[in-house]
Amino acid sequence: MNNSFIQINQISKHFGDVKAVDNVSFEIQEGEFFSLLGPSGCGKTTLLRLLAGFEYPTSGNLLLDGIDITALPPDKRPTNMVFQNYAIFPHINVQRNIQFGLRKLGLTNEEIRKRVNDVLSLVKLEGYEERFSSQLSGGQRQRVALARALVRQPKVLLLDEPLGALDKKLRDEMQLELRTLQKNIGITFVFVTHDQQEAISMSDRVAVMSEGKIQQLSTPNELYKNPHNIFVSDFIGETNFLKAETKSQDGEYINASIEKLGEFKIKNNLNISENSSDVVCSVRPETMMIDKEKSDWDICLEGKIKQTSYLGEMTKFYIETKEIEKIITVSSQYFDNQSFKNNDCFISINLDDISLLNKK
Amino acid sequence: MEQKNNTLLFYTLLYFVFLYLPVLFLPLFSFNDSDYMSFPLSGFTTEHYVEMWEKTNLHKALWASIKVGVVASVVSTTIALFAAKAFSRYKFRGESVSYGAIMMPFLIPEIILAVSILVIWLSLGFKLGLIPVTLGHILFCTPFAMLILIARIEGFDFSLEEASRDLGENAWGTFYRVSLPLYLPGIIASLLLSFIISFDEFILAFFLTGSDATLPMYMWGQMRFIQKLPHVLALGAVIIVFTTLIVLLAFWLRNIGQGKDKAGLGIKIHE
Numbered sequence: 124m125n126n127s128f129i130q131i132n133q134i135s136k137h138f139g140d141v142k143a144v145d146n147v148s149f150e151i152q153e154g155e156f157f158s159l160l161g162p163s164g165c166g167k168t169t170l171l172r173l174l175a176g177f178e179y180p181t182s183g184n185l186l187l188d189g190i191d192i193t194a195l196p197p198d199k200r201p202t203n204m205v206f207q208n209y210a211i212f213p214h215i216n217v218q219r220n221i222q223f224g225l226r227k228l229g230l231t232n233e234e235i236r237k238r239v240n241d242v243l244s245l246v247k248l249e250g251y252e253e254r255f256s257s258q259l260s261g262g263q264r265q266r267v268a269l270a271r272a273l274v275r276q277p278k279v280l281l282l283d284e285p286l287g288a289l290d291k292k293l294r295d296e297m298q299l300e301l302r303t304l305q306k307n308i309g310i311t312f313v314f315v316t317h318d319q320q321e322a323i324s325m326s327d328r329v330a331v332m333s334e335g336k337i338q339q340l341s342t343p344n345e346l347y348k349n350p351h352n353i354f355v356s357d358f359i360g361e362t363n364f365l366k367a368e369t370k371s372q373d374g375e376y377i378n379a380s381i382e383k384l385g386e387f388k389i390k391n392n393l394n395i396s397e398n399s400s401d402v403v404c405s406v407r408p409e410t411m412m413i414d415k416e417k418s419d420w421d422i423c424l425e426g427k428i429k430q431t432s433y434l435g436e437m438t439k440f441y442i443e444t445k446e447i448e449k450i451i452t453v454s455s456q457y458f459d460n461q462s463f464k465n466n467d468c469f470i471s472i473n474l475d476d477i478s479l480l481n482k483k
Numbered sequence: 484m485e486q487k488n489n490t491l492l493f494y495t496l497l498y499f500v501f502l503y504l505p506v507l508f509l510p511l512f513s514f515n516d517s518d519y520m521s522f523p524l525s526g527f528t529t530e531h532y533v534e535m536w537e538k539t540n541l542h543k544a545l546w547a548s549i550k551v552g553v554v555a556s557v558v559s560t561t562i563a564l565f566a567a568k569a570f571s572r573y574k575f576r577g578e579s580v581s582y583g584a585i586m587m588p589f590l591i592p593e594i595i596l597a598v599s600i601l602v603i604w605l606s607l608g609f610k611l612g613l614i615p616v617t618l619g620h621i622l623f624c625t626p627f628a629m630l631i632l633i634a635r636i637e638g639f640d641f642s643l644e645e646a647s648r649d650l651g652e653n654a655w656g657t658f659y660r661v662s663l664p665l666y667l668p669g670i671i672a673s674l675l676l677s678f679i680i681s682f683d684e685f686i687l688a689f690f691l692t693g694s695d696a697t698l699p700m701y702m703w704g705q706m707r708f709i710q711k712l713p714h715v716l717a718l719g720a721v722i723i724v725f726t727t728l729i730v731l732l733a734f735w736l737r738n739i740g741q742g743k744d745k746a747g748l749g750i751k752i753h754e
Contacts, residue, residue: 177645197648210646214664223660224650275650 128153128311129174129279134183136169143169145335146183151313153188156305158314158322161332162358168283170332171315175204175281188278203272204281208288209264211256217267218252224275242274245304262293273308282314286321298325319359323347331355349392353480356405363451365404367479372397379404379479383446384422389479401482408454410476413440413468420471426451428466442470510720518710531717538714544701548682551613551697555620556628556677560670562621563628568662570629571636589626596623597690604691611693619687624677631676635669668736675733679726698722 127150136144144166151157159167172178174185176197184193192200203224212220221239230238243249246266256264265285272280285301286294302325305312316322322329323343330340331354339351350356353364370378370386377391381404395402417423426442429450440453453470508520516526535541566585570578588596597619604615643665647657663670685699692700702718705711 175649177648196653197645198651198653202649204646204649206642206646208640208642210640210642212643212646212661223647223652227651271646271650 127151128155128188129313130186131170132184132186134170134173134185135181136166136173136178137181142335144173144180147335147337148183149330149337149340151311153311154309156302156312156314156325156327158316158326158329159332160316160319160322160329160358161338162317165332166335167315167317167332171204171281171283171313174279174313175202176200201278202281203275203277203279204283205265205268205272205285207283207285209256209268209285211259211264211267211271213256215255216252217248217254217259220256220267221271221274223271228275238274238276242270245273245308246270261289262297265289265297269304273310277310279311279313282312284316285314286316286318294321301325323359331358333358349478350405350480351393353403353405353482356478356480360407361452361454362405362407363449365406365447365477367402367404368400369395369397369402369479377479381477382448384424387421387474387477389474389477391479393479393481395479395481399481403480403482405478405480406472406476408439408452409437410473411451411453412471413442413453413455413457414471415462415464415468417469418471421474422472424470424472426468426470428463428468440468442468444470506723509716509723513713513716513720515713518713520712520716531713535714535717535721540696541698541701541714541718544696544698547613547695548698551617551620552678552681554617555624555681556674559621559624559677560628560632560673563625563632563673564666564670566625567629567632567636571633571639572641585629586626588622593623593686594690597687600687601690611691613692613695613697615691616688616697619691620681620684623684623687624680627680628673628677631673632666632669635666635672639665672733672736675729675736679729679733683726 129151131147131149131151134144134147135142147166147170159170161167169178173180176192176195176199180193184191186192187201212223215223218239221242222235225235225238240249243252246269248263248266248270251259251263251267254263256267259267265288268285282301286297289297298321301312314322314326323346326343328340328342329346331338331346333354339346339355341349346355346359350359356362357364365381365384367379367381370380372378372391373388375390376388377395377397378386379389379402380386389404412418412420424444424446426444428440429443430441432439432441437454437456440455442451442453444451451470511524512520513531514527514529515524516528516530517524563585566581569575570582600615600619600622601611604611609615643661644657647661648654652660683699684697685703688697688700689703696704698718702715705715
């Protein structure tokens with residue numbers, strides 16, 4: 124057996140006819156910041172609840188640090204959870220919320236006080252011990268929930284969309300803080316989110332889920348650069364899909380015809396079969412160039428700017444071309460649409476930036 | 484300008500007069516120096532209250548009612564708590580049937596309930612007394628208790644219970660440390676209202692008490708003798724005050740925290 128910290132072996136969870144989690148297997152390493160990412164209803168929360176012990180799998184088993192925890196109730200597992208709505212006990216104050224889980228650990232009063240004080244300073248909540256949940260802001264509640272879970276020194280911390288209820292600025296701050304905290308204390312984090320930007324910016328590895336299955340499990344960079352299928356490519360970041368057909372394989376490359384642009388040699392990383400029409404090409408908006416002049420890039424098309432949206436750090440151009448059926452989105456840091464006469468422009472694409480994907 | 488609606492005001496006043504005026508005659512005549520309930524009032528006296536204080540049969544009946552009321556309210560609230568939790572927390576087969584079954588005593592005429600219990604109790608060879616009255620009251624109070632508790636438990640954030648399990652408490656520890664304190668205002672309201680319902684109940688008691696009279700039975704027995712009427716009036720006045728206080732307390736507890744503080748602690752927390 125290998126020494127993976129968490130092993131998820133062929134786990135399925137059915138609710139009636141619905142397969143919330145469908146025969147999923149993967150491993151999580153010790154000390155890893157691991158994210159489960161997907162749209163709502165993809166099974167990510169169910170998977171987290173299976174890890175916490177709030178649900179039991181229909182089939183398969185779970186190992187944590189070499190021990191089978193499949194049938195253990197939540198109070199017997201070395202995991203702790205930060206709930207989506209924080210679930211701070213409203214009838215006791217912050218101090219007693221944090222102490223709640225220490226009762227059965229057999230600690231002396233001295234040890235309890237030390238642990239509580241340590242965790243309070245870790246989440247920067249000193250001075251809030253006497254407050255009640257209703258007297259705290261969203262961000263503070265989140266810290267209490269975090270402290271209450273961490274004070275038990277779990278082997279794994281499970282986080283169920285903990286930043287969902289916070290406003291954008293606070294969320295960005297907490298992302299950075301959580302990431303730093305996790306690296307400092309070294310506890311394995313399993314983080315559930317539907318926000319791809321959040322998952323990409325915080326995680327060591329991300330499992331993208333859809334319809335109860337893992338679509339792709341890799342590092343954030345891999346996920347963005349080499350999506351394994353059309354779902355991942357669409358879900359992570361923004362992209363343009365172009366119609367395509369494959370012809371013959373040529374070494375690492377495959378010949379493919381793309382819409383009315385012609386035939387090109389494209390890198391075939393995913394072993395896509397020859398002579399298939401069940402494929403698409405994906406081109407990220409930021410990999411293309413928009414200019415007034417024709418360029419010497421692999422592909423250069425004449426187009427018309429239909430609309431622009433200014434986003435501050437960059438601008439998005441929505442461009443119509445003769446060759447491509449759909450409107451193409453190009454993003455650029457360059458914003459001066461006065462210089463495009465009659466909204467005429469050229470968009471340029473490098474073949475290296477085109478990835479070929481199976482439709483299914 | 485806001486137009487005052489005098490018709491509605493008049494209706495409201497009429498309603499309250501109709502509802503409460505007869506009740507107010509009880510305390511009024513209980514201080515009247517006469518055996519008859521009639522105007523004009525003949526003079527002020529507290530003698531009926533003294534008389535009431537000295538009746539040993541009344542004390543016995545009061546004690547019987549308290550015993551029945553306490554047992555009935557505790558048992559029916561306990562049953563209702565489990566049922567309310569099940570109905571608000573879980574979806575299960577036969578949910579609406581079991582809900583209907585619990586609510587049934589609320590809907591069928593009390594006299595039918597009383598006669599049924601009487602027939603079964605006697606055919607089993609048991610003696611009439613406070614035990615069958617208590618059982619009848621438990622049956623009768625449980626739907627009231629359940630309505631109060633469901634109102635309390637619905638909207639309860641069950642992730643609090645999951646959080647407790649997650650933090651190392653088993654099911655009992657979770658109930659004791661999280662659920663019970665949060666349900667407490669509802670539980671107390673249910674206990675108080677069940678007690679009052681049992682305390683005032685007449686029909687079940689009439690059929691099932693045998694010789695151990697409860698307080699309403701005792702009052703009914705005294706009504707046959709005109710000279711005993713005044714101390715029953717005094718007793719009635721005391722019961723009105725006592726019942727009103729308990730009902731107010733129960734409603735105050737039931738509503739506490741249902742606005743801002745969803746979990747409802749009964750502790751007022753400033754924002």
